[in-house]
Amino acid sequence: MIEKGTSPQIKRITQNFGFGLLGLMSSMTVVPILIVVIFIIQKGAPAISLEFLMGFPSDGMRGGGILPAIIGTLYLTFGTAVFSVPLGIGAAIYLSEYAPENRWTRVIRIAITNLAGIPSVVYGLFGLGIFVIFLKFGTSILAASLTLSIMTLPVIISTSEEAIRAVPNSFRVVSTSLGATRWQTIRRIVLPQSLPGILTGVILGLERAAGETAPILFTGAAFFLPRLPGSPLDATMALPYHLFVISTQVPGMPIKIQYGTALVLLFFVLIMNIIASVIRSRARAKRMW
């Protein structure tokens, strides 16, 4: 590709043209993102009010607020965290600190990669089969959270493993030389040092879980509940499912409410993004290596 005899001027022109093209493509990719965010803010802001955020839907969901959807998403996110975080961090610790380099470890890694690629609606089918029907949890926050947890597991495992591996080996060596057991080293040195990285991964994983609709469609999402769910065995409304319902299932839904709900969902997601970024940059600054 590096041809002899091409004049420097032509090389320069080609390069500038090429860079310009790449820049154009990048802006065509990135500018719509900004436009979408601004568009939703603009169209959704008029709907946002205390009543909208704290009230219940009324008039066939064409009025009132979306509190049960917001609370529902919070419950589901919390439920997902409860199951996926300990399991995910545990698996990450295993892979980086305990696992030998053998065939079984490779099997685990293949399993994780596979879990990462399974379509969200297939998770929904699985959740329906095992949690709703087989274990008889019914359409519930419990079933939906468990389903979302398994879906979130690969993200947490891979980012946590990366964060743990980033801790220099010298830290571990020093700790062991002082007489600490493996677990003591992990608990007192490795985990605290890798915590920001792990946290970032967890937040990004939960962010995805909060925005997913397909896995909760048949495992926990409810169309309309007059009251907030009282136990993990109740079904719940949720923001992404609510957005789907009001934009496709209820006739005569005011546009303002649709955009308002989209805005709240977007806001959730953006907040988690920002928190993750802040943790990441503060960690980079305070890093001890």
Place this chain on the structure above:
Amino acid sequence: MVNLALAWAEAYQKIKPDVRISVTGGGSGTGIAALLNGTVSIANASRAIKSEEIDTAKKNGVDPVEFVVARDAIAVIVHPKNPVNRLTLQQISDIYSGNINNWSEVGGENRPIVRLSRETNSGTHVYFLETVLRLGSKDNKTFFSMDTLLLPSSEGITAEVSDNPNAIGYDGLGYMVPEVKMLAVAKEAASGFIIPSAETVNDGTYPISRDLYMYTNGQPVNEIKAYLEWIISPTAQEIVTKLGFVPVKSTSAGSTP
């Protein structure tokens, strides 16, 4: 029927605050399936339960009991600027089965026809299939044209029809919005073209009318019984009218608005 179910649930809980009613959408098929699975107490359906579903019910130990709670017309809708105002059942059947593909064939502009339908789980879909496409005949095996758009629900249909001059759609009277135009339908070319309304449903002149049902598992007792009794009371039936459907019995004032 989800509109109606929601409105009823909301109104009932205002007068009986300790009763909890949660409503889920998804079409008649979904509701009946849920009743058969034992996950709901009442299934709303805009079509009668099928014999296969009754068989499945018996296998699952469920005994479906039928209640007529309201009546409805299926309106055929087009874009407000579409010059076509009326169609016969046969024409509608031909349009939806793919035999007629251009608006000019029924007196409209030279535009391709885009067919919109509810999903197969919708009672409205099944009713339309049996009554309009197959003209009520059990032996008729006409299908929807394969390129018919199956939209997740009523809102999708009215949104697309109000925006797209090529579109034709259908849905219950209660889902109509002012941004679409309802067509006058005639049973045959010789009979009159009738616009759907509460009157034409009740006097039987509109050819595509139907009953709306609620199914329970066995004869209802306690709270469910009270709810169903309230639903056929004048207060609840006024809500039916307000939403654009047709009450089971006329309201006490006599004629419907």
Place this chain on the structure above:
Amino acid sequence: MKDQTPLSERIITRGIQITGYSSVLFVVLILYFLISQGAPALFEAPLKSLAGIRWYPIENYFGIIPLILGSLVVTIGAAVIAIPFGVGTAIFISEVAPQWLKEILKPLVEILAGFPSVMLGFLGILVVSPSLRRLFDLPTGLTALAGSLLLAGIAIPTIVSISEDALNTVPRSYREASWAIGATQWQTIWGVTLPAARSGVLTAVILGIGRSIGETMTVMMVTGNAPVLPIHLNSFISPIRTMTATIASEMGEVATGSTHYHVLFLIGIILFLISLIVNVTASAIVFRQPKRAERILS
């Protein structure tokens, strides 16, 4: 020396080992449930019906070919858009953009990664589909094209971030060697850097496209869900129905244990297999390439 490990440590170690193997357990469970609920379809629905071209489950027509092709068409469309734009953006961020621009572009792509699929579908119904209809004078904007555009938006962040990582991993010495013999930055990118990062970029593309195939809500809201056979030239600008949308739309209406129920799980098995193939391919690429690089360098 006798094993002095206290009981608590051994319990914890065992616990961690269990969590380590949990992923394998879940994959096995998922496979088991999919197969146990989906395999009966092969016995209940005649193979001729399954391999047929009409999908009309309420009258026992279970032809899944239109659904598979529908998913395929929409994914290919997404790939055609996402690969150039994704890889191009990754190259731009990694090799061309100055630091201040990187700090703007990378967070923006990350925001795109966070967009919930239902939100993109929502914008699709309200903005993208009507615009497509007006722009191209189509009968309707609810088409495979609308789906592909939005799916590209879902695939691009994956492609950009993994490609960018791969490009960053290429040692600086490679680039410096290229400049040293007089190549421009542009020539270096295409002649040295990108080929060196080839396996990583390929992995990024495959994983990004893999995400598109499995997407549900977006396609359910904007592709029209018509179970047509998308084999004509203009199928791309016509409505189609994907496997994922079919499962999501119809699962609610099936009675547990019915033939329709089993067929939907069968479609789930197909989706699982597709994602399996995608992942195995991506892993194989990653494992193969380093050996070649080692040979060249030694």
